[in-house]
Amino acid sequence: MELRQLRYFLKAKELLNFTEAAHSLYISQSTLSQQIKHLEDELGVPLFDRIGKRIVLTEAGRLFADYAMQSVHQADNGLQILQDLNNMDTGEIRIGLTYGLKPIFTPALIRFMTKYPKMKLQVVLGTSQELLERLTNFEFDFLLSFLISEKEKHFNYQLLFQSPMALVMAKKSPLSAKKKITMEEISELPLALPAKGYSTREFITEVFRERGLSPEISLEINDIPTLLDVVKTGNWYSILSQFSISKKDEVASVPIQGVNTQRRAMIISLKGSYEKKSVKAFYEFIKAASENLS
Amino acid sequence: MELRQLRYFLKAKELLNFTEAAHSLYISQSTLSQQIKHLEDELGVPLFDRIGKRIVLTEAGRLFADYAMQSVHQADNGLQILQDLNNMDTGEIRIGLTYGLKPIFTPALIRFMTKYPKMKLQVVLGTSQELLERLTNFEFDFLLSFLISEKEKHFNYQLLFQSPMALVMAKKSPLSAKKKITMEEISELPLALPAKGYSTREFITEVFRERGLSPEISLEINDIPTLLDVVKTGNWYSILSQFSISKKDEVASVPIQGVNTQRRAMIISLKGSYEKKSVKAFYEFIKAASENLS
DNA sequence: ATTTTAAATCGGTTTTATCGATCGATATAA
């Protein structure tokens, strides 16, 4: 068993297609096919079921995948820590970012890249749910998100700041003059909310559920700028964290009354994973940006 | 980077001698030398310092070793879990055993091997301290020992039974008629105790320390049967757990008064390591043996 | 029925790991 074979297996498992996997690994399909076979021979059990020209993971494949992933990951970590030992000016940082935290991220990014121009960053925007999933698969060094549901024990959390939820509406809306608004009032309004998977949406659903309210959710949109465009028409209202609404969005916002509407912005990383110096440095840039904005 | 290279590296790190390491890996010295070099080239930093004809781990080597070990271990675990999936009648169990728990282990071993004759067992007797150290290096599936100091969070503990400490003496000793004895009385006697590293010794030291007693320890022996031979002369007394003294040892024992002299016999294993079916089965045999004896 | 698609297989090529022999350096013994 070799790491090369484990890497091949994991890619094949990911794509469930030998031809594509081979292509993405820059090897031929025949090579991949052979190496998987060798691995299976050594393990004494098939990792894939060949159903016609389709492949699916076997029970054994599912079980084995976790160990293969860990093994490869530990080796990568070892490499990383040594490269880190030499200099922190090179290397790559992979970051998961939720829309809501873009305002904090962008200035941090710019300052960081100015200071360390040789670093390579890879930023993926997405919903908290999908980013957490990918973090678990070692696809990110960390991600920026509002806290979704409960903390999980295999993640590390660093609190950046808290921000209350606010009702968002067109500037011309009569409600924009109010100082505060309750969830009860909101539940009577036509709402356009972020789609499922967004931490904000999960949070809103939970708050409504706690209070036994069943609001009218007429629109679900998986893109925040579009959501704001909809709100600007004046026909719908939305709920976002106060923080993520900037002036140039040209909408009005009214804070929501209630202790439990505080959203906690977090840096989330994977416990047990080696944390590069460069990543730690980035944390400081993000924390500095958070303090400036609050 | 390949697992093969990591295995080579770990063996070289263990023996700190390329020639011996190569021999123990059934490869030539030149091959090992080359493969270590390739690995170092890829990592961009030497893992060993070559001081004359001696090699020592570099800082980088020390850091990298943990990751290499984890990587190899995870791959091995993956293989193990799949072999386990097929049948639990084959494979090897590696067990660390302290002298004090031999009486419980031996009958469990015999029954287990009778039921699963194809299994291969490897049993290492030693002190708790050295066995715990080796458990951390993945050298055992589990070990049997009385609990030493505090529980550590990277170990799993399963309590087997509790046994009080007892003063051990020759049958002819006048003290053998007593029903109980205090630590204060003991501290006046000439003592022969297990050497450092034995859980029992660590425990005794701690109990004396707590009570501010400074006993006369005239003999330290790292072999329990020898210790008992010494005790049989009548010139010395020893302290062992009540349980580990059997009738055929031909010594008398008197329970020690005091709540805190209870020793806890434990199965200790490494958290996060995959636990083979066969190992779980063995646990049951050990637990059954504990219940019978108590 | 025909075409397309995807994995397995085959033969040949390239790369890599491995070995034995040797070299150079160093520690040890005479």
Place this chain on the structure above:
DNA sequence: TTATATCGATCGATAAAACCGATTTAAAAT
């Protein structure tokens, strides 16, 4: 101080393996 043994590095040759392209086989799709 000199001779000897020991250890890691290096070199050239060989064996093993990974790899590729072409082809085959079988199952979907048309």
